[in-house]
Amino acid sequence: MRAVPPATLAGQRFANPAQARRGAAVSAASALIHAAHSGPAPADDGGDRFLPCSAVSIAVLLCLSMGDPRRAADALRGASRDPQSLVLGAWVAMLGGDEHGAATLVSEVRVAELDPRDRLLAHGVIVGLARRSGDHAALAMAWQAAYPLFDEVGADLLALLPIGELWLAGIRLRDEARMTALVTAADELLRRLGEPPVWSNAFHWYAIQAAIAQESPEALLPHAHRLKTAASAGDPQAAVLADAGRTWVLVLRGQVVRDRVEGAVSRLAGLGLRWDAARLASEAALAAGDSATATALLKLARTVRAQSRPSESPVRVSEPAAPQARPEPVTDTVLSEREREVAELVLLGLTYREIGARLYISAKTVEHHVARMRRRIGASSRSELLSMLRAMGHGSLLV
Numbered sequence: 351m352r353a354v355p356p357a358t359l360a361g362q363r364f365a366n367p368a369q370a371r372r373g374a375a376v377s378a379a380s381a382l383i384h385a386a387h388s389g390p391a392p393a394d395d396g397g398d399r400f401l402p403c404s405a406v407s408i409a410v411l412l413c414l415s416m417g418d419p420r421r422a423a424d425a426l427r428g429a430s431r432d433p434q435s436l437v438l439g440a441w442v443a444m445l446g447g448d449e450h451g452a453a454t455l456v457s458e459v460r461v462a463e464l465d466p467r468d469r470l471l472a473h474g475v476i477v478g479l480a481r482r483s484g485d486h487a488a489l490a491m492a493w494q495a496a497y498p499l500f501d502e503v504g505a506d507l508l509a510l511l512p513i514g515e516l517w518l519a520g521i522r523l524r525d526e527a528r529m530t531a532l533v534t535a536a537d538e539l540l541r542r543l544g545e546p547p548v549w550s551n552a553f554h555w556y557a558i559q560a561a562i563a564q565e566s567p568e569a570l571l572p573h574a575h576r577l578k579t580a581a582s583a584g585d586p587q588a589a590v591l592a593d594a595g596r597t598w599v600l601v602l603r604g605q606v607v608r609d610r611v612e613g614a615v616s617r618l619a620g621l622g623l624r625w626d627a628a629r630l631a632s633e634a635a636l637a638a639g640d641s642a643t644a645t646a647l648l649k650l651a652r653t654v655r656a657q658s659r660p661s662e663s664p665v666r667v668s669e670p671a672a673p674q675a676r677p678e679p680v681t682d683t684v685l686s687e688r689e690r691e692v693a694e695l696v697l698l699g700l701t702y703r704e705i706g707a708r709l710y711i712s713a714k715t716v717e718h719h720v721a722r723m724r725r726r727i728g729a730s731s732r733s734e735l736l737s738m739l740r741a742m743g744h745g746s747l748l749v
Contacts, residue, residue: 410438411508415552417587419446419622433459434468440475441511447624447655449479461495466502467509473499474512477519482625484697484740493519497528505535507549514556521563547580551587558595559626562602570595590617598630606638611647619654628654632694641710648691685723692719693744697736 406425413422422442429435436455443452452475461472473496480489496516505513513529513536520526537557540550554573561570574595580588597614600607611634618627628651635647685693688709695705702713702720709716720735729735 404434407434407438408508410442411511412548414441414445414511414622415507416548417551417590417621417623431458433464437464437468437472437475441471444475444478444482445622445625447628447657449482449625453479466499469499470503470509470512474515478515481515481519481522489519490523493523493525497525500528500532503532505532505539507539507543510536510549510553514553517556517560518563521560526560526564545576545580547585547588551577551580551585551591555591555595555623555626558591558598562598567599570599587621590614590621594618594626594630598633601630601634601637604637604639606634606643606647608638608643608646612650615650615654619657624654624657628652636695636698636708644708645687645691648694649687652690685726689719689723689726690744692716693723693739696720697739697744 406429409425410422413419413425419442423446426435426439426442429439436459440452440456443449443455456472456475456479459472461469461476464472473492477489477492477496480492483489500516503509509532513532517526517529517533520529536553540546540553543549554577557573558570558577561567561573574592577588577592577595581592594614594617597610601611611631615627615631618624618630631647631651631654635644635651638644638647691709692705695708700708702716705716706713723729723739724732724735727735727738729738
């Protein structure tokens, strides 16, 4: 029987079908980016007039789904400041951990004037930003603005990212039933298409996060299995996500192995999932059984978050967004290392006694740290202290 040769693509040889599929997706993204940057098509060609999305939008969403945020940003480099590009730029910024940049971009968009597909993308990023901020009131408002759209749109490959973000927000607000039809349709779509990893991996990662948020291990297993299957076939993104999912489950069970957590966090950040990476590190810190591990993992979470803000947005903005009614950010160096740890736990809602138990200090010492933080920051009340700590970037790791 003649051996079947390894799959080939553009002169490259791939050891297995998964690598061939990913290679094809990478080549497709390159072709789309080239088409988007090579100028308008000839008049008799029709260009993108009959496409539901432009070449650049498909390229950006494909790259983000594949865990390649750098290439997604490259696809948008030099893009016009049309509403769709601004929304896509906000997605690139948000998934890269730059929530401020994402908010600045999306604030320039008149969401109500977009077509349904772009509105779904816009509401997905607005809700995603509110979820990451830990501001429950802002999340509820963003959710209420988004859910009337759910009856207007269907599930397709380009809608998977916003469906995932909206799904997690619905769970946080205990209103996930509104997303059931879209989530089910997305899952069925991926099954019909044979679970293409370049699109399905990101959706299954959202599903794992949804199961964790619902405290439903049985709901996690099918999606973890699909990632494991893709990983076994040689898909590197699926391997990272499957390992991170396993690590997260172990953390929730109180089984924190520092080296394993640090490795999972590093690999997640490498896929552009820096907010998720920082959150895993911070939750592992809370579950750690010794103060040295807890301190190291909290420091890792802050480091990942600090490294996530790029120096340049893929879509340039002409001027900063309008200031909002919130305290001005205060430089984090005002607080000591121990005070930063206390700040994270205070914003999580733990009592002084609970914080003391986590950090192996007395409740009185915790109270002393909080009082000193108030003096250093200049907060006149506890509520103002909490608001200013959030403005400094604390707390979003733990929501």
